[in-house]
Amino acid sequence: xxxxxxxxxxxxxxxxxxxxxxxxxxxxxxxxxxxxxxxxxxxxxxxxxxxxxxxxxxxxxxxxxxxxxxxxxxxxxxxxxxxxxxxxxxxxxxxx
Numbered sequence: 001x002x003x004x005x006x007x008x009x010x011x012x013x014x015x016x017x018x019x020x021x022x023x024x025x026x027x028x029x030x031x032x033x034x035x036x037x038x039x040x041x042x043x044x045x046x047x048x049x050x051x052x053x054x055x056x057x058x059x060x061x062x063x064x065x066x067x068x069x070x071x072x073x074x075x076x077x078x079x080x081x082x083x084x085x086x087x088x089x090x091x092x093x094x095x096x
Contacts, residue, residue, distance in 0.1 A: 037072035053083035
């Protein structure tokens, strides 16, 4: 019996084995993404706020798009927001 996924365009059909493998690997990537977000949070929260923390929004944006990483994404987004305020405060002080 030919186990093919038929509800996708003909040029994109994959075998059931390929779809199962892709699903399994996506969970591994998701688990890795969650772990990396948690590691990043631990790193940035253990040090003082910095203007470099503004870049955390890049990770936060991706993390917020997924249920498994959403909580970490919210915390990273908050840290990035705080960094923007910190950077703005430094800029205002420099102008005085």
